[in-house]
Amino acid sequence: MRVEYRVAGQAEPISHFTDAVRAGELLFVSGIVPVDANRELVGGDDVVAQARQVFANMGEVLAAAGCSFADVVKVTIFLTDVDDRPLVNPVRQEVFGKTRPASTLVEVPALVITGAKIEVEAVALVPS
Amino acid sequence: MPSRPVFAHSADAVRAGGLLFVAGILPADASGELVGGGDVVAQAERVFADLGDVLGAGGCSFADVAKVSVFLTDADDRAAINPVRQRVFETARPASTLVEVSALAVPGAKIEVDAIAVLP
Numbered sequence: 001m002r003v004e005y006r007v008a009g010q011a012e013p014i015s016h017f018t019d020a021v022r023a024g025e026l027l028f029v030s031g032i033v034p035v036d037a038n039r040e041l042v043g044g045d046d047v048v049a050q051a052r053q054v055f056a057n058m059g060e061v062l063a064a065a066g067c068s069f070a071d072v073v074k075v076t077i078f079l080t081d082v083d084d085r086p087l088v089n090p091v092r093q094e095v096f097g098k099t100r101p102a103s104t105l106v107e108v109p110a111l112v113i114t115g116a117k118i119e120v121e122a123v124a125l126v127p128s
Numbered sequence: 129m130p131s132r133p134v135f136a137h138s139a140d141a142v143r144a145g146g147l148l149f150v151a152g153i154l155p156a157d158a159s160g161e162l163v164g165g166g167d168v169v170a171q172a173e174r175v176f177a178d179l180g181d182v183l184g185a186g187g188c189s190f191a192d193v194a195k196v197s198v199f200l201t202d203a204d205d206r207a208a209i210n211p212v213r214q215r216v217f218e219t220a221r222p223a224s225t226l227v228e229v230s231a232l233a234v235p236g237a238k239i240e241v242d243a244i245a246v247l248p
Binding site: 001002004006013014015016017018019020021022023024026028029030031076078108109110111112119121 | 145146147192194195196197203206210213214217220221222223224225226227228229230244245246
């Protein structure tokens with residue numbers, strides 16, 4: 001079973017991909033950047049504000065496929081400055097609550113959106 | 129499937145339940161030599177050709193891919209390789225993450241792609 005999700009309100013994908021794809025019981029969420037529906041950067045140079053936008057977008061993508069943050073099994077977080085980790089952690093705590101996904105966090109030299117400091121992808125388990 | 133270079137302690141792909149996890153593919157020939165020179169498009173052509181071979185060996189096609197991760201040494205190459213992605217995936221659109229990385233395992237390589245596919 002393979003289902004593509006293109007979520008209303010999310011920016012048009014910048015390349016040949018979609019917002020999320022369900023593969024059996026798993027939902028693969030594309031890397032989410034801090035942009036609005038017009039793909040304009042949100043949050044300026046504030047990594048916390050950027051993280052809030054990323055996780056807000058992620059919540060909408062998850063919901064479109066019938067998932068919530070509680071269903072996320074894995075996140076991969078890409079930061080342009082690994083020292084921003086403690087700053088974004090409270091945002092993660094807010095959105096995940098008592099759920100703790102598996103996680104990988106790495107620093108990268110650049111993201112696709114100019115000025116973006118954070119990108120997050122996720123894998124979720126679709127509730128049966 | 130044509131023989132594939134082996135760079136480390138890994139397989140080309142591993143099936144896990146209904147999913148096929150395809151290892152990161154670099155633009156290299158069977159000897160591990162760079163293919164495509166300094167041309168990221170030629171490199172991408174090789175990477176996606178090899179991805180097609182590995183998917184095929186696992187009983188999948190591009191239409192079955194649920195997720196790709198694209199690693200570029202220059203994020204600005206994204207636009208240049210997108211036509212290659214469009215051509216191989218056609219109407220299928222996988223989930224995707226694309227990030228820049230400082231270096232890849234083959235000297236001169238500008239792109240690496242891994243994938244997760246759903247077994248039909």
